[in-house]
Amino acid sequence: MERTSEAYEKALKARTASVKLASTDAATRNAALLAMADALIAQTPRIIAANGEDMARAKANSMKESLQDRLLLTPERIVGIADALRQLASANDVIGEILEGRTLDSGLRMTRVRVPLGVVAMIYEARPNVTADAAGLCIKTANACILRGGSAANSTNIVMTKVLMDAAASAGIPANAIQSIETTDRSATTELMGLHGLVDVLIPRGGASLIKSCVENSKVPVIETGTGNCHTYFHASGDLEMGLEILLNAKLSRPGVCNACESLLIDEAIADEALSAALKALAGANVLIHGDGRSAEAAAALGLTEGQFVPATEEDWGTEYLAYEISVKVVSGLDEAIAHINEYGTQHSEAIIASDYDAIRRFTDEVDAAAVYANASTRFTDGGEFGYGAEIGISTQKLHARGPMGLAALTTSKFILMGEGQVR
Amino acid sequence: MERTSEAYEKALKARTASVKLASTDAATRNAALLAMADALIAQTPRIIAANGEDMARAKANSMKESLQDRLLLTPERIVGIADALRQLASANDVIGEILEGRTLDSGLRMTRVRVPLGVVAMIYEARPNVTADAAGLCIKTANACILRGGSAANSTNIVMTKVLMDAAASAGIPANAIQSIETTDRSATTELMGLHGLVDVLIPRGGASLIKSCVENSKVPVIETGTGNCHTYFHASGDLEMGLEILLNAKLSRPGVCNACESLLIDEAIADEALSAALKALAGANVLIHGDGRSAEAAAALGLTEGQFVPATEEDWGTEYLAYEISVKVVSGLDEAIAHINEYGTQHSEAIIASDYDAIRRFTDEVDAAAVYANASTRFTDGGEFGYGAEIGISTQKLHARGPMGLAALTTSKFILMGEGQVR
Numbered sequence: 001m002e003r004t005s006e007a008y009e010k011a012l013k014a015r016t017a018s019v020k021l022a023s024t025d026a027a028t029r030n031a032a033l034l035a036m037a038d039a040l041i042a043q044t045p046r047i048i049a050a051n052g053e054d055m056a057r058a059k060a061n062s063m064k065e066s067l068q069d070r071l072l073l074t075p076e077r078i079v080g081i082a083d084a085l086r087q088l089a090s091a092n093d094v095i096g097e098i099l100e101g102r103t104l105d106s107g108l109r110m111t112r113v114r115v116p117l118g119v120v121a122m123i124y125e126a127r128p129n130v131t132a133d134a135a136g137l138c139i140k141t142a143n144a145c146i147l148r149g150g151s152a153a154n155s156t157n158i159v160m161t162k163v164l165m166d167a168a169a170s171a172g173i174p175a176n177a178i179q180s181i182e183t184t185d186r187s188a189t190t191e192l193m194g195l196h197g198l199v200d201v202l203i204p205r206g207g208a209s210l211i212k213s214c215v216e217n218s219k220v221p222v223i224e225t226g227t228g229n230c231h232t233y234f235h236a237s238g239d240l241e242m243g244l245e246i247l248l249n250a251k252l253s254r255p256g257v258c259n260a261c262e263s264l265l266i267d268e269a270i271a272d273e274a275l276s277a278a279l280k281a282l283a284g285a286n287v288l289i290h291g292d293g294r295s296a297e298a299a300a301a302l303g304l305t306e307g308q309f310v311p312a313t314e315e316d317w318g319t320e321y322l323a324y325e326i327s328v329k330v331v332s333g334l335d336e337a338i339a340h341i342n343e344y345g346t347q348h349s350e351a352i353i354a355s356d357y358d359a360i361r362r363f364t365d366e367v368d369a370a371a372v373y374a375n376a377s378t379r380f381t382d383g384g385e386f387g388y389g390a391e392i393g394i395s396t397q398k399l400h401a402r403g404p405m406g407l408a409a410l411t412t413s414k415f416i417l418m419g420e421g422q423v424r
Numbered sequence: 425m426e427r428t429s430e431a432y433e434k435a436l437k438a439r440t441a442s443v444k445l446a447s448t449d450a451a452t453r454n455a456a457l458l459a460m461a462d463a464l465i466a467q468t469p470r471i472i473a474a475n476g477e478d479m480a481r482a483k484a485n486s487m488k489e490s491l492q493d494r495l496l497l498t499p500e501r502i503v504g505i506a507d508a509l510r511q512l513a514s515a516n517d518v519i520g521e522i523l524e525g526r527t528l529d530s531g532l533r534m535t536r537v538r539v540p541l542g543v544v545a546m547i548y549e550a551r552p553n554v555t556a557d558a559a560g561l562c563i564k565t566a567n568a569c570i571l572r573g574g575s576a577a578n579s580t581n582i583v584m585t586k587v588l589m590d591a592a593a594s595a596g597i598p599a600n601a602i603q604s605i606e607t608t609d610r611s612a613t614t615e616l617m618g619l620h621g622l623v624d625v626l627i628p629r630g631g632a633s634l635i636k637s638c639v640e641n642s643k644v645p646v647i648e649t650g651t652g653n654c655h656t657y658f659h660a661s662g663d664l665e666m667g668l669e670i671l672l673n674a675k676l677s678r679p680g681v682c683n684a685c686e687s688l689l690i691d692e693a694i695a696d697e698a699l700s701a702a703l704k705a706l707a708g709a710n711v712l713i714h715g716d717g718r719s720a721e722a723a724a725a726l727g728l729t730e731g732q733f734v735p736a737t738e739e740d741w742g743t744e745y746l747a748y749e750i751s752v753k754v755v756s757g758l759d760e761a762i763a764h765i766n767e768y769g770t771q772h773s774e775a776i777i778a779s780d781y782d783a784i785r786r787f788t789d790e791v792d793a794a795a796v797y798a799n800a801s802t803r804f805t806d807g808g809e810f811g812y813g814a815e816i817g818i819s820t821q822k823l824h825a826r827g828p829m830g831l832a833a834l835t836t837s838k839f840i841l842m843g844e845g846q847v848r
Binding site: 369399400424 | 443444446447526528529536624639640645762786788789793794796800801803804805823824826842844848
């Protein structure tokens with residue numbers, strides 16, 4: 001571990017800040033969130049100017065239009081970001097909640113209290129809104145944070161972090177509670193991952209390769225988020241029309257998000273009709289189909305071209321396209337469908353279209369995923385849809401938090417025991 | 425990752441077993457636990473014979489007496505192990521519990537259900553009782569398990585695992601749900617740590633070096649357990665007599681356990697009297713004192729010898745002795761005590777002896793540990809004392825579980841959403 005690195009020094013400062021931050025009351029933290037919102041509005045010209053530098057670099061580097069759009073800040077967007085902070089200020093506080101308590105046989109008064117994690121590191125892409133969002137979530141939950149945004153947004157992030165930290169400090173939040181890594185050197189990410197003992201949790205919010213790198217290399221505990229190789233499975237008992245509607249919604253409503261459908265499984269018993277209908281609908285919506293042998297026959301019968309259908313490779317079953325593409329496979333039945341999903345899925349969101357009670361029961365029991373659906377689109381896996389308000393991301397791991405994460409995912413608990421001389 | 429290793433092949437089988445195991449009902453799992461207990465009793469001669477091989481090897485290798493005692497099985501001890509399994513059978517079931525549920529705005533019926541983690545790997549020392557204990561905890565919570573016990577207990581573990589698995593299978597538990605690593609090759613541990621995606625959690629139960637190695641090298645999520653550099657802090661406002669009683673209990677009642685006191689901090693304001701009394705009591709109980717400069721003066725005044733007092737080094741502040749040794753330091757007051765504990769502690773259990781309300785409040789708020797005590801011995805941090813019954817270990821990390829872990833620590837949750845064609 002590089003003991004003189006920016007990541008190390010900032011983590012050390014964040015750790016110190018986190019001790020005092022943990023003892024702040026909710027009123028102080030909520031006032032800080034409102035001050036942060038006000039400051040973003042008041043400092044809009046300064047933030048837009050910094051964002052302009054990032055945008056100029058992005059254009060010079062011929063950044064993709066969609067990524068440029070994600071990077072761009074406008075006064076309207078800053079109003080939206082500030083509003084999100086204000087909403088957070090009015091959300092229920094989770095810190096200090098007594099999760100359980102009793103008088104032990106020894107006479108000790110025991111309470112288990114919800115407390116902040118301490119220092120949270122977030123690594124994310126060039127999306128300036130995440131900077132304010134992550135800082136806000138951490139202040140709400142009394143965590144210090146170290147933010148590592150995509151380098152393409154670096155000028156914006158530096159200015160926004162300063163604006164947010166100054167505003168929070170003016171409301172009584174300890175200095176250094178909100179920090180961002182300013183170097184664009186990639187080694188800073190590696191350093192962050194090595195800071196076991198200083199950083200309590202690392203939350204990568206981004207693509208599959210970033211998350212994989214964190215899982216494999218981090219000594220700091222990681223919350224895996226967001227990769228979703230989600231399946232829609234047409235069981236023989238399902239309503240085909242409903243299935244097609246759900247499939248198209250899950251694939252097309254927002255192909256670039258993690259809860260979008262990436263793979264279609266169809267029972268052999270209904271393959272003739274269902275495969276033909278599904279391929280026709282998908283191709284009609286300009287979705288490139290990666291299909292198995294049986295699908296190839298159906299595609300040929302439909303007269304699909306090479307731009308519409310290609311044979312699936314082994315790799316396709318495990319691919320999250322995040323695009324107008326899908327893999328399609330015919331399975332012998334429920335057992336094969338469940339086994340296929342458990343082998344190739346990413347334990348995010350999985351759906352069965354069926355009317356058979358036992359099939360739905362077995363699918364929801366045996367498919368190993370954060371969210372399993374019967375007769376609905378996987379697109380519903382979302383903190384807002386599930387009623388959690390503020391969302392930190394969607395956890396695809398099993399420890400600590402699974403599925404859409406609310407504020408409680410940024411907390412842990414502590415036993416407090418009040419005695420009067422008890423010995424054991 | 426060695427794709428043909430014993431660890432990989434067993435993990436693959438455990439994964440397959442875990443899918444069916446997750447759908448078993450509590451009655452089946454409890455019947456299996458009783459069958460496992462009966463089988464241990466019925467197969468006592470076979471288990472004792474295997475244990476005899478391990479004991480003979482241990483003696484030939486001049487294993488320490490205390491470790492030999494830990495390794496030894498007797499018919500009486502096997503009765504105790506079987507009784508623990510029977511108690512587990514009668515404990516409340518946690519699987520299938522509905523943790524929350526509501527009808528979403530979309531009309532989806534959402535429930536969040538407690539489900540098994542899937543495949544749990546445990547790495548532990550040469551303690552055959554842990555083999556039955558770990559297998560029992562996993563069957564109770566519908567998890568498949570891969571057990572990796574200390575090589576000195578290998579013959580015992582192989583036989584016990586077979587006896588337990590056969591008995592569980594006879595009661596309806598899927599084959600391969602309970603497995604142990606049979607090779608004594610150390611690389612098997614490394615392989616287990618690499619099986620991200622096959623193994624859901626790795627729980628090391630053992631010494632600090634084992635745990636450190638898992639945290640640093642494992643790609644599988646780890647639950648850190650058991651290292652405890654616990655402090656007892658005499659605040660200026662504390663009752664000295666009570667403090668000494670608590671200190672001696674925390675240090676002496678079982679020095680080899682993780683909740684034993686390893687370091688004493690004393691406020692400067694009371695150092696003259698408290699230091700002298702504490703050093704005298706500790707030395708009188710044959711505890712080797714590693715003290716700071718101020719302690720050295722007190723030790724000299726008391727006439728302590730080199731076998732009773734040595735100057736503390738920087739390393740001492742971070743050392744878990746697990747022996748009749750302690751570090752002693754005079755601090756300027758509450759701030760330094762909290763800062764020292766947060767720097768050198770292992771976030772396990774920490775105690776303040778005080779009568780001042782604000783000092784106790786600040787200590788319990790600002791000390792970052794799983795359990796913080798006012799006026800009681802740190803020795804109470806224990807699943808049994810806290811009322812959790814079966815204990816998996818004491819987590820010293822913040823994610824997923826913190827402090828003594830009960831059965832719920834071996835579970836995760838899954839969202840199940842029942843729809844009728846909902847799209848977003």
